[in-house]
Amino acid sequence: MRPTREQAWETLTRYTKSESLRRHALAVEASVGFYARLYGEDEELWRCVALLHDFDYEIHPTLDKHPQDGAPILREEGYPEELIEAALSHAEHLAMPRDTQLKKVLFACDELSGFVHACGLVRPTGINGLEPQSVKKKLKQPSFAAGVHRDEVYAGAELLELSLDEHITNVVTAMQPIAKDLGLRSTEDG
Ligand SMILES: [Fe+2]
Ligand SMILES: [Fe+2]
Numbered sequence: 370m371r372p373t374r375e376q377a378w379e380t381l382t383r384y385t386k387s388e389s390l391r392r393h394a395l396a397v398e399a400s401v402g403f404y405a406r407l408y409g410e411d412e413e414l415w416r417c418v419a420l421l422h423d424f425d426y427e428i429h430p431t432l433d434k435h436p437q438d439g440a441p442i443l444r445e446e447g448y449p450e451e452l453i454e455a456a457l458s459h460a461e462h463l464a465m466p467r468d469t470q471l472k473k474v475l476f477a478c479d480e481l482s483g484f485v486h487a488c489g490l491v492r493p494t495g496i497n498g499l500e501p502q503s504v505k506k507k508l509k510q511p512s513f514a515a516g517v518h519r520d521e522v523y524a525g526a527e528l529l530e531l532s533l534d535e536h537i538t539n540v541v542t543a544m545q546p547i548a549k550d551l552g553l554r555s556t557e558d559g
Contacts, residue, residue, distance in 0.1 A: 370447045377417035380446055381424045390427055392551050394420050396486050396544055400478035401471075403543030404529075408470060414452065415471055421448070422456045422475060432462050461521070467528065477525030480517050481540050486551060487514035489544075495553035496544055501537040 381394055401419035405412035425439030436457050443453050458465040458472040459479050467473050488504055489496035507513045508522060526536040548555040 370449065372414065372417045372448055372452060374413055374416050374420070377420040380443075380448075381420050384424050384442075385427045387427055388552075390423065392486070393483060394423060395547060395550055396482040397422065397475070397478050399543045399547050400482045400540045401474055403539055404474045404478070407539070408474075410470065415474070417448075418452050418455045418471060418475060419478070421452070422459050422479065424456075432460070436460050437463065473525075473528045476521070477529050477536065478540060479525075480521045481525060481536065482544065484508065484514055484517045484522060485537070485540050485544060486553070487517070489548070489551070489553040493554065495548050495555055496541050497548070497555065499541050501534040501541075504537045504541075505533065 382391065385391055385394070398416050398419040402412055402416045404410075405415035421443065422436065425442060426435050429435040429438050436459070440453050440457055443456070444450075454465070455469065455471045455475060457463055458467055459475050465472075467476055484507075485496060485499070485504060488499055488507055492499065508519055511519075523533065526533045529536060531539075544551065545555075
């Protein structure tokens with residue numbers, strides 16, 4: 370079966386009721402989708418992987434279950450192994466090789482999308498005009514969005530062989546069109 374974005378969204382929302390988790394999925398989807406286009410890859414498949422990477426977090430909120438116990442559910446739903454393997458690979462504790470561009474991109478976008486989102490929530494203009502410089506400054510404040518693993522943000526940019534500035538710019542650009550869906554203020558709000 371070839372998964373569609375619609376199907377992935379349906380699976381996600383069946384298992385995930387929390388608005389913040391859904392927003393996390395959407396933010397990572399936007400970022401991963403941006404890189405799929407940039408690299409000329411299968412954008413719909415990449416988006417599905419991003420949407421589903423934490424689909425089981427609400428039912429499996431601990432690392433002894435997430436994301437590994439989500440895999441049989443995805444298999445049951447008919448998702449291809451390529452998608453399941455890529456989704457699982459985001460978890461550091463599983464220590465799976467990030468041997469495809471999709472796995473690298475997912476890892477690189479996961480924590481940074483969350484962090485950029487957090488930056489946008491405390492700005493009057495959301496993520497509009499959010500510069501890498503100010504994101505980097507916030508990364509150095511351990512108390513800000515303390516749950517975001519800084520080492521993974523830095524490792525992600527390295528994995529993509531991008532400067533942190535470029536990677537931040539890409540993620541901000543990717544998330545801008547869906548700012549409203551992410552609960553961020555946007556220019557349309559006036
Ligand atoms: Fe996760
Ligand atoms: Fe995540």
